[in-house]
Amino acid sequence: MSERSKIRPDWFGKTVCGLLLGFSLALALxxxxxxxxxxxxxxxxxxxxxxxxxxxxxxxxLSLVYLFHSTRQALLWLGGxxxxxxxxxxLLR
Structure with a gap:
């Protein structure tokens, strides 16, 4: 397995993304x-x-955020x- 395809264990960044962006996404949904x-x-x-x-x-x-390869990827996907x-x-409301 190449180094690029491995999931990086940057727990702190992913946890913060899951807590903040995960909460706001859950609120929107x-x-x-x-x-x-x-x-x-x-x-x-x-x-x-x-x-x-x-x-x-x-x-x-919050639990699925750890499946992203990096904190940057989690930030981009959850932010988007x-x-x-x-x-x-x-718009629709």
């Missing part, structure tokens, strides 16, 4: 579900579900996904 999911924004008992959905998505993103998710949420 939860916003997508809140606005465009079943029943729309005013659906009964949707607040509690959204709260648990946010936690689930954030923890999934954040820009896309938040941009579309504000």
């Amino acid at each position: 939860t916003g997508w579900f809140a606005w465009f999911g079943p029943g729309g924004i005013d659906a009964q008992d949707k607040n509690q579900f959204n709260m648990w959905l946010l936690t689930f998505l954030w923890l999934c993103l 996904a954040n820009l896309l998710a938040w941009g579309l949420l504000f």
